Amino acid sequence: IAIDCGNQEVLERTSMFVSPREVEARFVMGLPAQGRSILGQEAAAMFLHEIPQIAEAALFFHRLDADRMQRHVDVVEDHAVLQETLEEKGLVAFVADGAILPRRSGIDNRPLTEGAIPFVSPPTFRIALTAPNGGKITGMGIPRGVTLIVGGGFHGKSTLLNALKRSIFPHIPGDGREYVVTDATAVKIRAEDGRSISGVDISPFISNLPYGKDTRFFTTPNASGSTSQAANIMEALEMGSRLLLIDEDTSSTNFMIRDHRMQSLVTKEKEPITPFVDKVRQLKEDLGVSTLLVMGGSGDYLDQADRVILMEKYRPVDVTDRAREVVEQVATLRRPEGGGHFGRIPDRTPQASSFDPSRGRREVKIEAKGLKEILFGRERIELDAVEQLMEVSETRAIGEMILYFAKTCVPRGMGLREGLDCVLREMENKGLDLLSPYKLGCFAMPRIFEAAAAINRMRSLKISQKGIKLDIKK
Numbered sequence: 197i198a199i200d201c202g203n204q205e206v207l208e209r210t211s212m213f214v215s216p217r218e219v220e221a222r223f224v225m226g227l228p229a230q231g232r233s234i235l236g237q238e239a240a241a242m243f244l245h246e247i248p249q250i251a252e253a254a255l256f257f258h259r260l261d262a263d264r265m266q267r268h269v270d271v272v273e274d275h276a277v278l279q280e281t282l283e284e285k286g287l288v289a290f291v292a293d294g295a296i297l298p299r300r301s302g303i304d305n306r307p308l309t310e311g312a313i314p315f316v317s318p319p320t321f322r323i324a325l326t327a328p329n330g331g332k333i334t335g336m337g338i339p340r341g342v343t344l345i346v347g348g349g350f351h352g353k354s355t356l357l358n359a360l361k362r363s364i365f366p367h368i369p370g371d372g373r374e375y376v377v378t379d380a381t382a383v384k385i386r387a388e389d390g391r392s393i394s395g396v397d398i399s400p401f402i403s404n405l406p407y408g409k410d411t412r413f414f415t416t417p418n419a420s421g422s423t424s425q426a427a428n429i430m431e432a433l434e435m436g437s438r439l440l441l442i443d444e445d446t447s448s449t450n451f452m453i454r455d456h457r458m459q460s461l462v463t464k465e466k467e468p469i470t471p472f473v474d475k476v477r478q479l480k481e482d483l484g485v486s487t488l489l490v491m492g493g494s495g496d497y498l499d500q501a502d503r504v505i506l507m508e509k510y511r512p513v514d515v516t517d518r519a520r521e522v523v524e525q526v527a528t529l530r531r532p533e534g535g536g537h538f539g540r541i542p543d544r545t546p547q548a549s550s551f552d553p554s555r556g557r558r559e560v561k562i563e564a565k566g567l568k569e570i571l572f573g574r575e576r577i578e579l580d581a582v583e584q585l586m587e588v589s590e591t592r593a594i595g596e597m598i599l600y601f602a603k604t605c606v607p608r609g610m611g612l613r614e615g616l617d618c619v620l621r622e623m624e625n626k627g628l629d630l631l632s633p634y635k636l637g638c639f640a641m642p643r644i645f646e647a648a649a650a651i652n653r654m655r656s657l658k659i660s661q662k663g664i665k666l667d668i669k670k
């Protein structure tokens with residue numbers, strides 16, 4: 197007997213519904229059997245004794261810890277309000293003083309229990325926000341623009357970024373990140389060599405590929421580190437991201453930097469890549485898209501940053517002024533290569549032939565194989581590099597969303613953004629039950645970014661570029 201309950205993050209899900217009139221719990225139960233015979237007595241005991249006992253213990257308010265429950269609701273509500281406040285205050289993220297960011301291990305999302313150093317904001321970044329339940333909360337506010345996180349190895353840079361990438365969702369009480377809040381449209385960007393790319397315009401970053409390969413409609417079954425990172429950015433922008441989160445640990449070096457010496461050795465005509473360092477300001481100025489970047493390895497980013505945060509023994513320090521001095525004293529010598537404007541972000545429209553959910557004799561066979569893989573008909577969609585997928589219930593919902601999108605949006609010629617927006621709005625209005633012909637308790641609400649990420653990684657995806665949403669060129 198099991199119920200889908202999520203883990204550290206709080207997502208809307210179909211396992212529980214609470215309304216003023218009733219409470220509905222959806223769970224799974226394995227019926228007892230021995231070989232091919234049904235164990236009726238045991239089944240009766242489960243139905244008549246165990247289930248009522250569980251329901252009695254779990255679903256009646258008088259049996260629950262009222263304070264704990266109130267705290268849970270308070271924290272989730274506060275996160276939602278603070279996330280809206282970010283926008284009003286011109287911020288992209290907030291990390292409360294006292295937050296516990298490190299996790300128990302690389303594969304354990306629960307808080308580090310021993311030796312965790314609580315977060316303390318640098319005085320110059322400290323602001324106070326007001327949460328409806330938590331009251332006044334002080335912490336580090338990160339404004340829009342280009343923010344650089346620097347510092348020595350093992351000083352907590354990635355830990356900060358990882359906390360932010362997951363704080364698009366609320367965290368449960370006791371997690372340590374209850375009052376860490378990130379812009380809801382934040383997308384973690386990384387290199388992902390080997391992925392499939394279909395009809396993405398990566399020309400802002402990459403042009404003049406060998407043998408004239410088109411980068412305005414870039415298609416490959418096997419992307420390189422740099423082309424995959426470029427595509428990941430363009431796809432996030434297409435879906436409306438206003439904040440990119442990038443870590444040098446998971447980036448492609450030649451996509452991120454190209455220093456003076458390399459510019460001298462390999463001239464621009466021979467290098468297809470315009471490194472991110474030449475595009476990061478245009479993202480802000482042309483598109484209003486902010487970047488939060490962990491970069492301990494290249495000082496060329498200092499010229500581009502609005503502010504620089506140094507992580508020192510897990511403590512953030514404002515070194516913006518010091519960075520300005522360094523920029524004045526130590527010339528970079530490199531030439532900007534980014535041109536005058538960011539470039540195009542065309543609308544992409546998937547074609548009907550991309551989607552075939554059938555397998556064998558089954559007309560529709562869709563399955564989430566754990567958190568990072570969807571089987572869609574005969575297609576295996578690999579999501580290992582999609583870092584902001586929180587739980588398998590979300591992955592499962594995305595699998596069904598693809599079918600729903602293919603059935604209802606593709607025939608009407610809707611683009612990926614327009615169609616997914618439309619499907620998500622329907623899911624919000626009518627509930628996630630929309631995704632299945634019968635009631636299931638194992639769906640959680642995904643974001644548009646992860647849903648699009650799955651479609652974009654389908655090896656069968658065929659795209660046409662229609663309107664150009666943004667063509668910022670004089």
Ligand code: ADP
Nearest residue numbers: 298311312313348349350351352353354355510
């Ligand atoms: P960096 O990216 O700067 O190289 P990481 O963020 O990977 O460093 O952190 C290095 C180690 O320090 C990790 O094992 C992490 O769990 C731990 N760590 C990070 N922040 C804290 C903290 N506030 N308290 C205790 N340990 C921390």
Ligand code: MG
Nearest residue numbers: 353354355445
């Ligand atoms: Mg790191």
